[in-house]
Amino acid sequence: MRLERMVERMTSAVRNLLRRPQVDAELDEEVRGYVEMLTDEKMARGLTQNEARREAKMELGGVEQVKEQTREVRAGHFLETLWRDLYYAARTLRKNPGFTIVAVLTLALGIGANSAVFSAIDAILLRPLRFPDGDQLMQVSQYNPKVKSPNPFVAPVRLEDWNRMNSTFQALTGYYAEDDSETSGPLPEKITIAFVAPRFLQVWGVAPELGRDFSPEEERVGGPPAALISNRYWRRRFGENPKALGKQLRIGKAGVPIVGIMPSSFLFPDHDVDVWLTVPIGAPYTESRDNTWYTVVGRLKKGVTLAQARANLATVQVQLGKQYPKPDADIAVKIQPLKDTILGNVGRSFWMLFGAVSLLLLIACMNIAALLLARSSQRRHEISIRFALGGSRIRIVRQLLTETFLLALAGAALGLVFAGAASKIFQTLAASLPRVQEIHLDARIVLYTLVCSVVVTLLCGLFPALRAARESISGSLAQTSAAQVSTRNRLQWLLVGVQVALAVTLLAGAGLLVRSFEAIGQVSPGFNPSHVLTFHVSASYGETANMKALTQRIDRILDSLRTLPGVSEGATSATLPGVPQEYEQQFKVIEGPTDPNRKTMADWRSVSPDYFATLQIPLLEGEACREQTGSVNVMVNRSFANTYFPQSSAVGHHLQVLGALANFYPTAEIRGIVGDAREEGLNHAPEPTIYSCFSAPMPDPYYLVRTHNAPMSLAETVRKRLAQLEPGRSVFDMAPLTDHLDDSLSENRLRMVLLAFFAATAIALACIGLYGTLSYSVAVRKREIGLRMALGAMRGQIATLFLFKGLGVCALGCAAGLALAITSSRLLAGMLYGVSPTDVLTLSAVVVMVLALAAVASLVPAVRASRVDPMTALRYE
């Protein structure tokens, strides 16, 4: 029965919608017919025709109203009115192009920016890693709780122990990457190799696209060699030829056949990895518990939580500690979700960005709300007529909301276009951020944008619509504009004030970041980074077996490079100066009292002897170190000397290194003192540092070469010389040192640029709001102005009156904004350098700028007010 009724109603709905004019005409005729018949009745009772008709009409209560009440219950009414609302809303918007364009642009900026940032956050933070069940992947590292050493790498034999003894992981594996040369082709080619432990593909859950995974024999010592290659390498080297399977690669002295090709989506551990090789377990160099190489990744069993895994591996490590007290008793295990390790500090910046953008959207909404309020008061007449024609309050509110909704929709559509463009810009600006290539607009972003539009509609439109509909008929029709002055304006001024406050807060933040960035730029680094070329020469860790040969090789390269025309100095270093790479080391001063409570720590850098000359770090005392076999020379910097040798000179003293490096470095002698250099980054004060003079800290150190002219101009010359010296090796990552320094500051720069952009948009929006509200105020108070002028006020006084009104509200907004900025200064504290979050100079500059802009925005309406002609104004009704 219910179903029949529903079907009937739907058929009627369709009929009503399709044949609306006809249906309406019939209704009209029916109701009028009723009136006629009622009139006839009354006439039959003895009234005259006119009296009868009048009574009939009164009894009816109004033809239009009855018709409207009937229409309301008809099927399909809702859709019909909706359609009519939309049509009318579109027409109204079209007739006010100025307002519409401003509103749509404002919304587009707000919604578009929100969508762009959200899509970036989604790609970089929210979407899990693109592996099956990526949330199960964990990064596992070891660390010594007693030493603040950043060495998280794990020894292969320990990895195997963990894998065997744990109960919470499906499998654990490890990898490390290094560069080498592949020599089976006509020229040696540099490739990036990832050396992996067994079960590598099992942990990732990815299978090769062609060929197969490693077999168990290939993963043990003595077994046949095998390699997996990446899709990119396959394309580049073999042109995607399936016959590449089985071909032999030549790495070092060995030939390695290709057994599998990975799919193009597999880019782990690095985007650049070309070849995966196994590290055979059981090989002698994998047996030592101190040889730590691997970055370990594991996949949790289904249903196991992070807490359980942590507890389990902690127990396993305790057992190992009992079995092998040295070194396992000192080692603890750390487990983190893999996702977190890839992101680092980026997460914090992004949420700050998201907050700023949402704030911007809020400001945009308030602007629109103010504009809508202004317009709705101008439409009071129209709205009153609607009431008179029988419209209900809900209908009218709905009509006004539809307009706002159309605006929001248009703004969202345009905003999506903006967001697409912004994504591209984001990718270029932030190319160094992880996973930035994965940012696209997708269905979720579009959905988010639509939700934003709806929210915006409600925020902007509800209040003005409700307000407009609240007025009674008689009040609005009879009233002239004279009476309604300050009460409504108070709300609009409040909105302007809040906007100004928010803009001031954003501007203060941006200003502080700008100044902090400048301060970093002006800091003296303690070394001369210009005219220095850096590069790498491929090498393999196997060379560490013969340190003497390695050192000789590197020294030979350096000597040869120094003879090149255009080169003045050359050196090697384990780390780049000015690029943060912490490595702290505990040591003990041999001659002198040792305080057991006070740990002596310093930064440890391994550099070749000519490092200081190459970077122009001044030698303050003693002499430059030399490489000698037998004893180890070190240099220290001035901070070190001042901290640990306040009275005597540090030169000549001996240091004993403690901790993991103790095996490699026996007692060291301090040869000299050099000036402080900001090795940890330009925004960090120099720390006490020990430089060990050792040109081969690793097989593949950074090479630093000081050139007379622009560094890159020597690139080809250096390559050719190295091709002569070391034909089997490739030269890569050539860049001036200044490029590296710029890169390390790129995140700061990005933050600064973006925040400045938002602050600029915010203040622009606030000014638009100010202008709009003041103009409206002038328009509404025309009569009052006319009166004042008639009573003797000068034009200048009128202009000043309005100017001060605008500035006054602005000043209040500034005060509120300052308070907000000061209370939220803690948010920025971590990102600032050289300037405090409540820096007076910056804050006052912001306030002055905002007031100046407000004055400009208020000028035009104020001047317009002064030009009002009192005669026309007083006659205006």
Add this chain to the structure above:
Amino acid sequence: MTRVQMELLQGTLDMLIMKALALGEMHGLGISRRIEQITKGTFQVKPGSLFPALHRMEEEGWLSAAWGESENNRRAKYYQLTKMGRRQLETETQRWGRISLAIANALEA
């Protein structure tokens, strides 16, 4: 009837209209008069309530409408009960009987 009362008695109004039409087809004013008659003057249905009810019931399939000529030769829309409408009238009548019996019992107790 004032608006409030109409909402309370919407189901009842439907029933009255259908009862009035059970006696034969009729136009809007006629239905109003008939209701007045059969309720002995208690209910005077205003057009503001009547027309919406008539149109609604027509769209739900309980009534059917056709244009015709009234007594004074005016064009008017005549409504009559459909088969579905008759069934609905019976259902409603029974339900109403049960309700009024229950309330009468309650008040006497």
